[in-house]
Amino acid sequence: MAKESDPKVKDESIDRDGFGPSTVRDEVVLELKNLQTHFTTKWGTVKACDGVSYAVKKGETLGVVGESGSGKSVTALSIMRLIQSPPGVIAGGEVILNGRNILELSEKEMTKVRGGEISMILQDPMQALNPVFDINDQVGEAIGIHQGLKGKSRWEKVVDALKKVRIPAPALRAKDYPHQLSGGMRQRVVGAIGISSNPSVIIADEPTTSLDVTIQAAYLRLLKQIQAETGAAIIFITHDFGIVAKMCDRVAVMYAGRIVEMADVREIFNNPLHEYTKALIGSVPKLEEKTGRLPQIEGQPPLLYNLPPGDSFAPRSPLKYDEKDANIRPELIEVQPNHFVQMSRCSVADFDKYKDLVSY
Amino acid sequence: MTTEEKRDYSTVPGAIGCSNAGDPIIQVRNIRKWYQVNKGLPIIGSHDWLKAVDDVSFDVPAGETIGLVGESGCGKTTTAKMVLGLEDPSTDGGVPVGSIYFEGQDVKTLTSAGRREMRRSVQAVFQDPWSSLNPRMRVNTIIGEPLEINTTMTKKERDTRAGDLLTEVGLNAYQGNLYPHEFSGGQRQRIGIARALALNPKLIVLDEPVSALDVSIRAQIMNILVDLQKEHNLAYILIAHNLATVRYMCHRTAVMYLGVVQEYGDTEAIFANPTHLYTNALISAALPSHPDIERDEIVLPGEVVSPVNPPLGDVFQTRTPLPVRKNHKYTKERPPLVEVGKDHYVVETPWSTVTGHDLSEFKLSVDQEMAK
Numbered sequence: 001m002a003k004e005s006d007p008k009v010k011d012e013s014i015d016r017d018g019f020g021p022s023t024v025r026d027e028v029v030l031e032l033k034n035l036q037t038h039f040t041t042k043w044g045t046v047k048a049c050d051g052v053s054y055a056v057k058k059g060e061t062l063g064v065v066g067e068s069g070s071g072k073s074v075t076a077l078s079i080m081r082l083i084q085s086p087p088g089v090i091a092g093g094e095v096i097l098n099g100r101n102i103l104e105l106s107e108k109e110m111t112k113v114r115g116g117e118i119s120m121i122l123q124d125p126m127q128a129l130n131p132v133f134d135i136n137d138q139v140g141e142a143i144g145i146h147q148g149l150k151g152k153s154r155w156e157k158v159v160d161a162l163k164k165v166r167i168p169a170p171a172l173r174a175k176d177y178p179h180q181l182s183g184g185m186r187q188r189v190v191g192a193i194g195i196s197s198n199p200s201v202i203i204a205d206e207p208t209t210s211l212d213v214t215i216q217a218a219y220l221r222l223l224k225q226i227q228a229e230t231g232a233a234i235i236f237i238t239h240d241f242g243i244v245a246k247m248c249d250r251v252a253v254m255y256a257g258r259i260v261e262m263a264d265v266r267e268i269f270n271n272p273l274h275e276y277t278k279a280l281i282g283s284v285p286k287l288e289e290k291t292g293r294l295p296q297i298e299g300q301p302p303l304l305y306n307l308p309p310g311d312s313f314a315p316r317s318p319l320k321y322d323e324k325d326a327n328i329r330p331e332l333i334e335v336q337p338n339h340f341v342q343m344s345r346c347s348v349a350d351f352d353k354y355k356d357l358v359s360y
Numbered sequence: 361m362t363t364e365e366k367r368d369y370s371t372v373p374g375a376i377g378c379s380n381a382g383d384p385i386i387q388v389r390n391i392r393k394w395y396q397v398n399k400g401l402p403i404i405g406s407h408d409w410l411k412a413v414d415d416v417s418f419d420v421p422a423g424e425t426i427g428l429v430g431e432s433g434c435g436k437t438t439t440a441k442m443v444l445g446l447e448d449p450s451t452d453g454g455v456p457v458g459s460i461y462f463e464g465q466d467v468k469t470l471t472s473a474g475r476r477e478m479r480r481s482v483q484a485v486f487q488d489p490w491s492s493l494n495p496r497m498r499v500n501t502i503i504g505e506p507l508e509i510n511t512t513m514t515k516k517e518r519d520t521r522a523g524d525l526l527t528e529v530g531l532n533a534y535q536g537n538l539y540p541h542e543f544s545g546g547q548r549q550r551i552g553i554a555r556a557l558a559l560n561p562k563l564i565v566l567d568e569p570v571s572a573l574d575v576s577i578r579a580q581i582m583n584i585l586v587d588l589q590k591e592h593n594l595a596y597i598l599i600a601h602n603l604a605t606v607r608y609m610c611h612r613t614a615v616m617y618l619g620v621v622q623e624y625g626d627t628e629a630i631f632a633n634p635t636h637l638y639t640n641a642l643i644s645a646a647l648p649s650h651p652d653i654e655r656d657e658i659v660l661p662g663e664v665v666s667p668v669n670p671p672l673g674d675v676f677q678t679r680t681p682l683p684v685r686k687n688h689k690y691t692k693e694r695p696p697l698v699e700v701g702k703d704h705y706v707v708e709t710p711w712s713t714v715t716g717h718d719l720s721e722f723k724l725s726v727d728q729e730m731a732k
Contacts, residue, residue, distance in 0.1 A: 067574040068545070183432075212431040213601055217645035217657060239575045242647025265651045283579035285608035286649040290628060293586075294608065296579035300544055 023059035023224075024249055029200050029233045030079070030118070031055040035093035037071075037078045040086065044305035048074040050257035051093070053332070056201065059227060061234040063248035063265070065241065065280065067301045071257040072237045076203045079235075080120055081110050098200055116146045118201040119194040123209050125186035128193075129178040135162070136174040139192050146197040161192040164229075166222060184215035188222065195226055202227075205237045220247055241284050245269065250338075253277045256302050256312035259332060260347070263339035273341045273348055275317045314346035321346040333357045369464040375417035376697040377624050377705040380464075382421030385563045385595045386482065389417050390458035391449040393438050393619075397668055410668045412438040413449075414619035414675070415458070415694065418612075420563060423589065425596040427610035427627065429603065429642070433667055435619035436599045440565045443597060444484055445475075480510055483556040487568040489548035493540040499526070499551055500536035506558045525554040529584055546577035553584065563595040570605065582609060603646050607631055612703075615639045618667050618675040622712070624697060625704040635706045635713050637680060674709050682711040 037049035048071045056062045064072045077083050079095050081102070094101045102113055122128045129138060139158045143149055149157060155174075162170035165188040178186055187207060194202055204223065208216040224247065227234055236247055244251055244265060252262040253276065261274040272278045279297040299316040308314060314326040322345075330344035335354045343358050345351045369380040372387050380387075393413040413435040420426050428436035441447040442460060445467075451457050460467045462478045470478060483506075486492040493502055503525055504518035513521065523533030529550040540548055549569060556564050566585065570578040586609065588594060600606050606613055606627065613630055615623040615638060623636040634640050637658070644657045658681075665678050673691040677684045684691065690709045697705040706713060 067576055213603070213642060214431065214645040214660065216647075218659075240647065241575070242649065245648045245651045245653070269650050269652075280576055283576055284649060285579075285582070285604040287604040287607060287631075287643065287646050288649060288653065290631075291604075291608050294579040294583055296583055297576045300546070301574075 022249065023228050023231070025058040025060075025231065027058045028055045029058045029098060030235075031094075031096040032075070032079070033094040033096070035075065035078055035095065036091040037074055037083060037088060038091045039088045041305060046304040047257050047307070048088075048304060049078055052254070052257070052259055053093075054252050054259065054262060056233040056235060058200070058233055059231045060250065061224075061227065061236055061248045063244040063251040064235060064237045064254060065239060065244060065251060066254035067239060069256070069301050069304060070254040072254050073205055074257075075254075076120065076205055076235065076237055079203065080114055080118065082114075112146070115142055115199075116197045117199055118203065119197070119199040121190055121194045121202060121204045121207045123206040125183065125190045126178065128190045129186060131178055134175055134177050135181075135189055138178075139174070139189065139196060142193050142196050157196065161196040162189070164195060164226065165189070165192045167192070183211055184219065187211060187215075187219055191219075191222065191226075195230070195232070198230060199232055201233045201235065203235045203237070206239070208243070223247070241281055253280065256304060256307055258312070258342065259340070260313065260342040261340065262332075263336075267336075267339050271339075273335065273339075273350060274313075275319060275347045275349065276313050279318075311342075311344040311346045314344070317347045319346060319349060328360050331358060367464045369461075371466065372461045372464060376699070377703075378417055378419045380419075382419075382424065384419040384421045384461075385463060386420045386443055386597075387418075387461040387464075388439070388443065388458075389461065390415050390456065391417075391439070391442055391460060392456065392458055393435070393442060393447060394450045408669050411619050411670055412667055413442070414670070415456075416614075416616070416619070416621055417458075418614055418621070418624065420595045420597055422562065422595050423593040424611040425589065425598050425609050427598045427600060427606040427613040428616060429600060429606055429613060430616035431601065431642075433618070434616040435667070436616055437567060438619075439616075440484075440567060440597055440599055443563075444482055444565055445479060476510070480506075480559040481562040482565070483559065483561040483563070484565040484567065485549070485552045485556050485569050488572055489545050489552060490572075492552055493548055495540050497539075498536065499538055499540065499543075502540070502551065503536070503555045503558055506555065510559055521558065522554070525557055526551075528557065528588070529554045530580075544577075545573050546580060549573060549581050550584065553581075553588070557588070557592075560592075561594070563597065566596055566598045568599055568601070571600070571602065578605075585609065603643060604649070615642070617679075618665065618670050620675050620694070620707070621697065622676065623704075623706045626702070629701055629704040633701060633704070635700055635704070635708075635715065636676075637682070637712050637714055638676060640714055674707065674712065676707070676709070676712045680711040684711045 033053050035049050035052045039046040039048055052075050066072045078090055083090060090103060095103050097118060136158050139161055140154050143154055143157045158174055159170045162174060167173050167185060167188050208219055211219060223234060248265050250264050251268045252259050255276050261277045268277060269281065272281060282295045283297060285291045285294055297316055302312055310327040310329050325345040330342045332340050333343045334340050341348060343351060343354060372380060373389055375389055391413060392415060395410040395412060397408045397410045416439055418426060428439060430436055442449050449458050467478060500519050500522045503522040507513050507518045507521060522536050526533050526536055531547060531550055570581050573581060589596060598610055610627045612625060613627045614621045617638050623630060623639045634643055641658045641660050644655045660679050661681055671677055673693055674695050677691055695707050695709050698708045700706050
């Protein structure tokens with residue numbers, strides 16, 4: 001019934017699971033160029049984001065995957081310019097949204113962009129929603145600020161936004177308070193706030209962590225449908241490769257503040273080149289078959305103020321390498337069309353195949 | 361009741377799917393946990409019953425893991441609390457009485473020495489590695505606390521034992537002097553496991569032990585648990601909502617809905633041939649492990665129904681997308697578990713099993729789901 005035989009190649013024309021055919025267009029809507037976000041702490045400078053570059057196209061879903069401390073959330077907060085300063089500062093790089101570098105905008109201009117052209121859906125709906133205001137107030141707040149509407153026209157937009165996230169009986173639900181809704185409904189309300197101003201980019205930071213599996217499936221489908229309807233790009237931050245397999249067109253794997261591998265989703269699953277990517281994919285037990293012993297990554301993610309000088313993954317890599325190779329800072333190289341890998345002898349088993357592409 | 365004595369299971373009633381094979385540590389028979397929920401005025405108002413657990417039976421043999429799976433509100437955590445003795449099965453207000461058996465003895469008939477023995481033997485590892493460790497105690501003291509309460513060991517002896525346990529879970533003995541905040545989430549979970557092992561338990565309740573951890577750390581913790589099980593012949597009750605974790609760790613599985621077990625038996629038998637519609641819905645909603653894997657997703661209408669005043673008959677009748685015949689006997693009477701394969705038991709009603717039905721119209725109809 002629900003069991004798999006061999007994985008079949010996805011037939012793009014059949015909408016098998018409600019996720020629809022690909023929505024990716026050619027136009028790049030958001031581009032990060034060498035983003036650097038540093039935090040000054042008493043133990044040293046933490047380079048939470050250490051030269052992150054990626055581009056997202058219209059209608060595309062980019063998955064940003066990594067452990068705690070990899071920098072995936074800090075990157076998102078940097079894009080939204082929500083980094084607390086002090087102790088944090090965006091130390092370098094550019095964030096180009098719809099053609100302009102939003103790092104150069106004034107705070108007043110940025111307030112219009114935040115929640116407008118680019119919006120964020122957070123992990124915990126009970127923290128994102130204010131318990132003493134009803135749903136109409138909360139969804140309406142974003143609409144009031146970004147579209148300048150009040151009164152009846154604002155109310156109509158609120159109901160419309162709730163309809164877009166498929167909340168049944170939206171006019172009634174709009175008068176409810178967050179505690180009167182179930183977890184799945186609350187997360188949809190958070191989604192409604194996020195899409196109310198028709199953003200070009202939606203950043204979803206682990207939005208389904210607290211949800212049950214059937215509610216999660218429905219919510220992910222909803223996000224995909226919104227994407228198909230509005231053409232928004234989605235940056236999906238997660239540590240769950242299952243979500244990546246289901247939702248994402250492309251994947252960027254982050255470790256210790258840097259991207260170690262980035263490629264189309266199938267390429268990442270079929271041909272991972274970096275040992276960290278391989279280990280992450282391999283350490284997830286499969287539902288489709290009985291897994292033998294789970295391979296595990298030894299050690300812990302590094303302390304970001306105490307990073308090894310060159311390849312930050314080297315201490316955990318299962319490959320054999322010379323000490324001197326670990327001290328070279330590896331570069332992100334495009335080894336195949338659209339497949340980028342941080343080329344380090346310590347962490348890439350096929351290094352010799354691509355060594356002509358690097359200078360070290 | 362030492363392991364050398366032969367355990368006497370003669371007083372344990374039978375139940376479908378349960379035998380006394382494998383030296384079960386804990387056996388649960390027809391337990392229920394009903395809470396009174398007053399609607400309207402207290403005392404004079406009418407009472408509703410919130411039936412968190414409603415007739416659950418299973419065995420936990422030594423050295424094996426049983427998984428309790430289901431969505432929020434299905435009763436899995438309440439069941440575990442009853443096994444741990446944190447709650448007692450309901451016995452008042454006209455609730456049919458069930459029992460928990462520890463090594464063949466009804467826990468209600470245990471002497472105080474017997475109860476102490478049971479509490480030593482049944483331990484727990486909790487979901488949240490942050491709130492489950494007292495931040496003001498050193499790790500040595502945290503792990504040594506059960507020893508302090510239950511044994512006459514001196515502080516030095518307790519610290520030595522804590523050191524041994526830390527080594528066993530993959531940490532260093534000297535780390536016993538540190539405080540919990542000096543460890544990462546995965547390391548804290550290891551400390552929780554060390555604490556659970558302190559009294560040489562026979563069974564450990566694992567309440568979503570890896571859900572709060574990073575994906576790459578989960579493998580480490582699951583592997584330690586599997587190794588410890590082999591080393592000490594431990595029984596586990598694993599509560600999880602991630603079906604892949606359940607398939608990896610559990611020998612047997614019970615799928616619960618609204619406090620009632622819907623499908624039960626050998627894990628591989630269930631995954632090879634999931635028979636109940638609810639089990640299929642859970643499996644089809646689970647995330648794939650490769651982008652090319654496609655599952656036809658079965659969408660159950662609505663969200664999980666509240667456990668307050670559930671249907672007297674089959675609990676699944678209000679959530680099934682299949683037609684329910686109004687005067688069928690199982691709309692008013694609880695259907696039993698039926699054997700459908702070797703070590704594979706299912707609640708079988710015309711509206712809850714997948715055999716013989718064409719479910720294509722229930723696959724993935726979002727608008728239908730949302731219209732309710």
